[in-house]
Amino acid sequence: MSAQDEKRNAAEAAVKYIEENTIVGVGTGSTVNCFIDALEPIKHLIDGAVSSSVASTERLEAMGIRVYDLNTVDHIPVYVDGADESDAGLNLIKGGGGALTREKIITAVAQKFICIADQSKLVPVMGAFPLPIEVIPMARSYVARELVKLGGDPVYRDGFKTDNGNIILDIHGLQITDPKGLETAINQITGVVTNGLFAHRGADVLLLGRGDDVETVLPQ
Numbered sequence: 001m002s003a004q005d006e007k008r009n010a011a012e013a014a015v016k017y018i019e020e021n022t023i024v025g026v027g028t029g030s031t032v033n034c035f036i037d038a039l040e041p042i043k044h045l046i047d048g049a050v051s052s053s054v055a056s057t058e059r060l061e062a063m064g065i066r067v068y069d070l071n072t073v074d075h076i077p078v079y080v081d082g083a084d085e086s087d088a089g090l091n092l093i094k095g096g097g098g099a100l101t102r103e104k105i106i107t108a109v110a111q112k113f114i115c116i117a118d119q120s121k122l123v124p125v126m127g128a129f130p131l132p133i134e135v136i137p138m139a140r141s142y143v144a145r146e147l148v149k150l151g152g153d154p155v156y157r158d159g160f161k162t163d164n165g166n167i168i169l170d171i172h173g174l175q176i177t178d179p180k181g182l183e184t185a186i187n188q189i190t191g192v193v194t195n196g197l198f199a200h201r202g203a204d205v206l207l208l209g210r211g212d213d214v215e216t217v218l219p220q
Helices: 003-017 030-038 040-045 054-062 100-109 137-149 179-187
Strands: 023-026 048-051 076-081 110-118 131-135 153-156 167-172 192-195 205-210 213-217
Touching: 003 030, 003 076, 003 110, 003 205, 003 213, 023 030, 023 100, 030 040, 030 054, 030 076, 030 110, 048 054, 076 100, 100 110, 100 131, 100 192, 131 137, 137 153, 137 167, 179 192
Parallel strands: 023 048, 023 076, 076 110, 110 205
Antiparallel strands: 131 167, 131 192, 153 167, 205 213
């Protein structure tokens, strides 16, 4: 079975966590697109969604699902999003699609964070996938120098701007053995908006596509 099939299975399994007459938090990326598609049969049962990106908003609205501004919502029972990597503690690297800041904001509001992924995303130690950092443009060089001091190799994501109008530095060469500590250290660098480590607020449940099955993984 392909990774895309595993993503689709995990996405469909996430639908069972959605409560009727509620607003659903929706992330960004190829796996989340599968989840949005899986919402089609139940879209009449939910009040709408809060989205972490312009791309997801457009996909939801095209399906006829109302998308709310987060400032008008004070309660999100469930947020569903993918991940670029996860460890056994359900600490995550996110932001390959560049929506990490908005994803992190919605995660902070949500009561439960359901992560959906194919089996390749669960790793012993995170860092093989470059860690995205959203940065204020004028601080790019300074932040890059500070990231080198933390042991990483930052690479500017050329030609890319986030939905917030900022740039992304992707840090290569990390072995992330202390996700919470690294998340804190990077966020303290002046000019960093946020980084793609979701450790202080990791996933509550990881739905992992494994062949024809979906494994439910809880943080260890």
